[in-house]
Amino acid sequence: MLIVVALGGNALLRRGEPMTADNQRANIVRAASVLAALVGDRHSVVITHGNGPQVGLLALQAAATSDGSTFPLDVLGAESAGMIGYVIEQELSNLLRQSLFATLLTQVKVDPHDPAFGRPTKPIGPVYDAPTAQRLASERGWKIAPDGDKWRRVVPSPKPLEILEASVISFLVERGVIVICTGGGGVPVIARDDGSLCGIEAVIDKDLASSLLARQLKADMLLMLTDVDAVYVDFGTAAARALRRVNASEISAQDFAAGSMGPKVSAAIEFVEATGRPAAIGKLDDAVEIVRGERGTWLEASPSARS
Numbered sequence: 001m002l003i004v005v006a007l008g009g010n011a012l013l014r015r016g017e018p019m020t021a022d023n024q025r026a027n028i029v030r031a032a033s034v035l036a037a038l039v040g041d042r043h044s045v046v047i048t049h050g051n052g053p054q055v056g057l058l059a060l061q062a063a064a065t066s067d068g069s070t071f072p073l074d075v076l077g078a079e080s081a082g083m084i085g086y087v088i089e090q091e092l093s094n095l096l097r098q099s100l101f102a103t104l105l106t107q108v109k110v111d112p113h114d115p116a117f118g119r120p121t122k123p124i125g126p127v128y129d130a131p132t133a134q135r136l137a138s139e140r141g142w143k144i145a146p147d148g149d150k151w152r153r154v155v156p157s158p159k160p161l162e163i164l165e166a167s168v169i170s171f172l173v174e175r176g177v178i179v180i181c182t183g184g185g186g187v188p189v190i191a192r193d194d195g196s197l198c199g200i201e202a203v204i205d206k207d208l209a210s211s212l213l214a215r216q217l218k219a220d221m222l223l224m225l226t227d228v229d230a231v232y233v234d235f236g237t238a239a240a241r242a243l244r245r246v247n248a249s250e251i252s253a254q255d256f257a258a259g260s261m262g263p264k265v266s267a268a269i270e271f272v273e274a275t276g277r278p279a280a281i282g283k284l285d286d287a288v289e290i291v292r293g294e295r296g297t298w299l300e301a302s303p304s305a306r307s
Contacts, residue, residue, distance in 0.1 A: 081183025
Protein backbone atom coordinates (compact mmCIF):
# COMPACT_ATOMS: atom_id res chain seq x y z
CA MET A 1 0.00 0.00 0.00
CA LEU A 2 1.30 3.48 -0.90
CA ILE A 3 0.91 5.85 2.05
CA VAL A 4 1.68 9.56 2.14
CA VAL A 5 2.80 10.12 5.74
CA ALA A 6 2.61 13.71 6.99
CA LEU A 7 4.77 14.25 10.08
CA GLY A 8 3.47 16.93 12.42
CA GLY A 9 5.66 19.39 14.24
CA ASN A 10 6.00 17.01 17.20
CA ALA A 11 8.17 14.78 15.02
CA LEU A 12 10.72 17.57 14.82
CA LEU A 13 10.29 19.70 17.90
CA ARG A 14 7.95 19.19 20.83
CA ARG A 15 6.06 22.20 22.12
CA GLY A 16 8.14 24.12 24.63
CA GLU A 17 11.45 22.50 23.67
CA PRO A 18 14.40 24.75 22.78
CA MET A 19 14.98 24.86 19.01
CA THR A 20 18.32 23.08 18.98
CA ALA A 21 19.85 20.70 16.46
CA ASP A 22 20.19 18.03 19.16
CA ASN A 23 16.51 18.21 20.11
CA GLN A 24 15.44 18.10 16.48
CA ARG A 25 17.59 15.07 15.75
CA ALA A 26 16.42 13.22 18.87
CA ASN A 27 12.79 13.68 17.82
CA ILE A 28 13.52 12.64 14.25
CA VAL A 29 15.23 9.47 15.52
CA ARG A 30 11.94 8.63 17.24
CA ALA A 31 9.93 9.40 14.11
CA ALA A 32 12.31 7.37 11.94
CA SER A 33 11.72 4.26 14.02
CA VAL A 34 7.98 4.62 13.42
CA LEU A 35 8.44 5.12 9.68
CA ALA A 36 10.76 2.13 9.53
CA ALA A 37 8.06 0.02 11.19
CA LEU A 38 5.59 1.03 8.45
CA VAL A 39 8.10 -0.03 5.81
CA GLY A 40 8.59 -3.25 7.76
CA ASP A 41 4.87 -3.85 7.38
CA ARG A 42 5.50 -3.85 3.61
CA HIS A 43 4.09 -0.41 2.87
CA SER A 44 5.58 2.11 0.46
CA VAL A 45 5.83 5.53 2.09
CA VAL A 46 6.26 9.08 0.86
CA ILE A 47 7.15 11.35 3.78
CA THR A 48 6.19 14.98 4.22
CA HIS A 49 6.87 17.19 7.23
CA GLY A 50 6.22 20.57 8.81
CA ASN A 51 8.74 23.36 9.26
CA GLY A 52 6.96 26.12 11.18
CA PRO A 53 9.43 26.49 14.06
CA GLN A 54 12.45 26.03 11.81
CA VAL A 55 11.48 28.52 9.09
CA GLY A 56 10.51 31.02 11.77
CA LEU A 57 13.91 30.64 13.42
CA LEU A 58 15.69 31.12 10.09
CA ALA A 59 13.63 34.26 9.51
CA LEU A 60 14.65 35.57 12.93
CA GLN A 61 18.30 34.86 12.23
CA ALA A 62 18.08 36.60 8.87
CA ALA A 63 16.41 39.64 10.42
CA ALA A 64 19.22 39.88 12.99
CA THR A 65 22.00 40.29 10.40
CA SER A 66 24.01 43.45 10.85
CA ASP A 67 23.44 44.69 7.30
CA GLY A 68 19.67 44.14 7.51
CA SER A 69 19.60 41.81 4.49
CA THR A 70 16.98 39.08 4.59
CA PHE A 71 15.92 36.16 2.43
CA PRO A 72 12.24 35.81 1.45
CA LEU A 73 10.09 33.13 3.03
CA ASP A 74 10.09 30.89 -0.04
CA VAL A 75 13.90 30.66 0.07
CA LEU A 76 13.88 30.09 3.83
CA GLY A 77 11.25 27.39 3.32
CA ALA A 78 13.51 25.64 0.83
CA GLU A 79 16.44 25.94 3.25
CA SER A 80 14.47 24.44 6.14
CA ALA A 81 13.10 21.63 3.94
CA GLY A 82 16.61 20.65 2.92
CA MET A 83 17.86 20.80 6.50
CA ILE A 84 15.04 18.70 7.93
CA GLY A 85 14.91 16.29 5.00
CA TYR A 86 18.62 15.60 5.36
CA VAL A 87 18.22 14.50 8.99
CA ILE A 88 15.11 12.40 8.28
CA GLU A 89 16.86 10.68 5.37
CA GLN A 90 19.99 10.00 7.38
CA GLU A 91 18.19 8.55 10.40
CA LEU A 92 15.92 6.41 8.22
CA SER A 93 18.89 5.09 6.25
CA ASN A 94 20.55 4.14 9.54
CA LEU A 95 17.58 1.86 10.22
CA LEU A 96 16.78 0.66 6.70
CA ARG A 97 20.22 -0.05 5.30
CA GLN A 98 19.04 -1.75 2.12
CA SER A 99 16.53 0.94 1.10
CA LEU A 100 16.96 3.82 -1.34
CA PHE A 101 16.13 7.39 -0.33
CA ALA A 102 15.72 10.81 -1.94
CA THR A 103 15.03 14.17 -0.33
CA LEU A 104 13.41 16.42 -2.91
CA LEU A 105 12.81 20.16 -2.76
CA THR A 106 9.23 20.57 -3.91
CA GLN A 107 7.65 23.59 -5.59
CA VAL A 108 3.92 24.07 -5.01
CA LYS A 109 1.91 26.38 -7.23
CA VAL A 110 -0.46 28.81 -5.52
CA ASP A 111 -2.79 31.54 -6.76
CA PRO A 112 -1.19 35.01 -6.39
CA HIS A 113 -4.70 36.38 -5.81
CA ASP A 114 -5.52 33.91 -3.01
CA PRO A 115 -7.34 35.85 -0.26
CA ALA A 116 -4.92 34.35 2.26
CA PHE A 117 -2.36 36.97 1.23
CA GLY A 118 -4.59 39.60 2.79
CA ARG A 119 -5.34 37.52 5.87
CA PRO A 120 -2.20 35.91 7.41
CA THR A 121 -3.04 32.89 9.60
CA LYS A 122 -0.10 30.44 9.48
CA PRO A 123 1.98 30.49 12.70
CA ILE A 124 5.76 30.29 12.32
CA GLY A 125 8.70 30.61 14.69
CA PRO A 126 8.78 30.42 18.49
CA VAL A 127 6.01 31.33 20.91
CA TYR A 128 6.15 34.58 22.89
CA ASP A 129 4.34 36.15 25.81
CA ALA A 130 1.96 38.92 24.82
CA PRO A 131 4.22 41.94 25.59
CA THR A 132 7.17 40.43 23.69
CA ALA A 133 4.99 39.49 20.71
CA GLN A 134 3.49 42.97 20.56
CA ARG A 135 6.93 44.60 20.72
CA LEU A 136 8.31 42.41 17.92
CA ALA A 137 5.22 43.01 15.81
CA SER A 138 5.71 46.76 16.17
CA GLU A 139 9.46 46.64 15.50
CA ARG A 140 9.35 44.24 12.54
CA GLY A 141 5.97 44.82 10.99
CA TRP A 142 4.76 41.32 11.86
CA LYS A 143 1.23 40.08 12.11
CA ILE A 144 0.72 38.11 15.33
CA ALA A 145 -2.03 35.84 16.67
CA PRO A 146 -2.75 33.81 19.81
CA ASP A 147 -1.34 30.27 20.05
CA GLY A 148 -2.78 28.72 23.19
CA ASP A 149 -1.77 31.00 26.05
CA LYS A 150 1.11 32.46 23.99
CA TRP A 151 1.50 34.43 20.76
CA ARG A 152 3.28 33.73 17.47
CA ARG A 153 4.04 35.44 14.21
CA VAL A 154 1.56 34.56 11.44
CA VAL A 155 2.12 34.71 7.67
CA PRO A 156 -0.04 34.09 4.58
CA SER A 157 -0.98 30.46 3.91
CA PRO A 158 -2.46 30.16 0.40
CA LYS A 159 -4.18 27.00 -0.81
CA PRO A 160 -1.87 24.61 -2.69
CA LEU A 161 -2.98 24.04 -6.28
CA GLU A 162 -0.36 21.74 -7.82
CA ILE A 163 2.74 19.83 -6.69
CA LEU A 164 5.06 20.58 -9.58
CA GLU A 165 7.46 17.69 -8.89
CA ALA A 166 4.70 15.07 -8.49
CA SER A 167 5.75 13.21 -11.65
CA VAL A 168 9.35 13.00 -10.42
CA ILE A 169 8.17 11.73 -7.03
CA SER A 170 5.97 9.13 -8.73
CA PHE A 171 8.90 8.04 -10.91
CA LEU A 172 11.05 7.47 -7.82
CA VAL A 173 8.31 5.68 -5.86
CA GLU A 174 7.71 3.26 -8.73
CA ARG A 175 11.40 2.30 -8.46
CA GLY A 176 11.26 1.60 -4.74
CA VAL A 177 12.73 4.89 -3.51
CA ILE A 178 11.51 6.29 -0.18
CA VAL A 179 10.93 9.98 -0.94
CA ILE A 180 11.00 12.84 1.58
CA CYS A 181 9.35 15.86 -0.02
CA THR A 182 6.88 18.75 0.27
CA GLY A 183 8.72 19.88 3.40
CA GLY A 184 6.84 22.60 5.23
CA GLY A 185 4.06 22.33 2.66
CA GLY A 186 6.51 22.86 -0.18
CA VAL A 187 8.04 26.04 -1.60
CA PRO A 188 5.21 28.37 -2.70
CA VAL A 189 5.54 29.60 -6.27
CA ILE A 190 3.34 31.47 -8.71
CA ALA A 191 3.24 31.45 -12.50
CA ARG A 192 3.96 34.72 -14.30
CA ASP A 193 2.04 35.73 -17.41
CA ASP A 194 4.71 34.12 -19.60
CA GLY A 195 4.48 30.82 -17.71
CA SER A 196 7.76 31.23 -15.83
CA LEU A 197 7.79 30.62 -12.07
CA CYS A 198 8.85 32.72 -9.12
CA GLY A 199 8.65 32.25 -5.36
CA ILE A 200 6.25 34.19 -3.17
CA GLU A 201 6.25 35.20 0.51
CA ALA A 202 4.08 32.57 2.20
CA VAL A 203 4.08 29.23 4.01
CA ILE A 204 1.73 26.51 2.74
CA ASP A 205 -0.11 24.30 5.22
CA LYS A 206 1.73 20.98 5.32
CA ASP A 207 -1.41 18.84 5.71
CA LEU A 208 -3.24 20.45 2.79
CA ALA A 209 -0.15 20.06 0.60
CA SER A 210 0.20 16.44 1.72
CA SER A 211 -3.42 15.77 0.77
CA LEU A 212 -2.82 17.28 -2.66
CA LEU A 213 0.34 15.21 -3.09
CA ALA A 214 -1.50 12.02 -2.08
CA ARG A 215 -4.17 12.75 -4.67
CA GLN A 216 -1.64 13.44 -7.42
CA LEU A 217 0.28 10.24 -6.57
CA LYS A 218 -2.97 8.21 -6.38
CA ALA A 219 -1.91 7.03 -2.92
CA ASP A 220 -3.89 4.35 -1.10
CA MET A 221 -3.96 6.31 2.17
CA LEU A 222 -3.15 9.71 3.66
CA LEU A 223 -1.76 9.37 7.18
CA MET A 224 -1.31 12.49 9.34
CA LEU A 225 0.71 11.92 12.51
CA THR A 226 0.58 14.36 15.40
CA ASP A 227 0.79 14.40 19.21
CA VAL A 228 -2.82 13.41 20.01
CA ASP A 229 -4.21 9.92 19.63
CA ALA A 230 -7.32 10.83 17.61
CA VAL A 231 -9.61 13.61 16.45
CA TYR A 232 -11.79 14.73 19.37
CA VAL A 233 -15.16 16.39 19.47
CA ASP A 234 -15.22 19.06 22.21
CA PHE A 235 -11.46 18.68 22.69
CA GLY A 236 -10.16 20.07 25.98
CA THR A 237 -13.50 19.82 27.77
CA ALA A 238 -15.06 17.26 30.08
CA ALA A 239 -17.28 16.19 27.19
CA ALA A 240 -14.35 15.37 24.89
CA ARG A 241 -14.99 12.30 22.74
CA ALA A 242 -12.61 10.59 20.33
CA LEU A 243 -13.81 9.86 16.81
CA ARG A 244 -12.72 6.46 15.52
CA ARG A 245 -14.38 5.87 12.14
CA VAL A 246 -16.37 8.61 10.51
CA ASN A 247 -17.86 9.27 7.08
CA ALA A 248 -16.02 12.24 5.56
CA SER A 249 -19.32 13.72 4.39
CA GLU A 250 -20.56 13.87 7.99
CA ILE A 251 -17.76 15.99 9.43
CA SER A 252 -16.63 19.58 8.88
CA ALA A 253 -13.20 21.12 9.40
CA GLN A 254 -14.96 24.20 10.76
CA ASP A 255 -15.87 22.22 13.87
CA PHE A 256 -12.19 22.03 14.89
CA ALA A 257 -9.49 24.52 15.84
CA ALA A 258 -8.12 26.35 12.80
CA GLY A 259 -4.59 26.36 14.21
CA SER A 260 -4.33 22.66 14.99
CA MET A 261 -6.82 19.94 14.03
CA GLY A 262 -8.89 21.95 11.54
CA PRO A 263 -6.37 21.78 8.65
CA LYS A 264 -5.85 18.05 9.23
CA VAL A 265 -9.57 17.33 9.06
CA SER A 266 -9.89 19.54 5.96
CA ALA A 267 -6.97 17.75 4.29
CA ALA A 268 -8.46 14.36 5.14
CA ILE A 269 -11.87 15.30 3.75
CA GLU A 270 -10.33 16.58 0.50
CA PHE A 271 -8.41 13.33 -0.01
CA VAL A 272 -11.32 11.03 0.85
CA GLU A 273 -13.87 12.87 -1.27
CA ALA A 274 -11.52 13.03 -4.27
CA THR A 275 -10.33 9.42 -4.17
CA GLY A 276 -12.79 7.35 -2.16
CA ARG A 277 -9.80 6.11 -0.14
CA PRO A 278 -9.23 6.55 3.61
CA ALA A 279 -7.34 9.22 5.49
CA ALA A 280 -6.28 8.75 9.08
CA ILE A 281 -5.13 11.02 11.91
CA GLY A 282 -3.45 10.00 15.13
CA LYS A 283 -0.42 9.83 17.36
CA LEU A 284 3.04 9.33 15.90
CA ASP A 285 3.83 6.33 18.09
CA ASP A 286 0.60 4.59 17.00
CA ALA A 287 1.29 4.79 13.25
CA VAL A 288 1.37 1.05 12.54
CA GLU A 289 -1.80 0.44 14.56
CA ILE A 290 -3.54 3.39 12.88
CA VAL A 291 -2.86 1.97 9.42
CA ARG A 292 -4.24 -1.37 10.60
CA GLY A 293 -7.42 0.42 11.72
CA GLU A 294 -6.81 -0.29 15.41
CA ARG A 295 -6.17 3.27 16.65
CA GLY A 296 -6.51 6.89 15.63
CA THR A 297 -9.33 8.40 13.59
CA TRP A 298 -10.20 7.06 10.15
CA LEU A 299 -12.15 9.25 7.72
CA GLU A 300 -13.77 7.17 5.01
CA ALA A 301 -15.99 7.66 1.99
CA SER A 302 -19.51 6.35 1.82
CA PRO A 303 -19.58 2.77 0.41
CA SER A 304 -20.85 3.94 -2.99
CA ALA A 305 -17.90 6.36 -3.40
CA ARG A 306 -15.08 3.95 -2.56
CA SER A 307 -12.73 2.90 -5.35
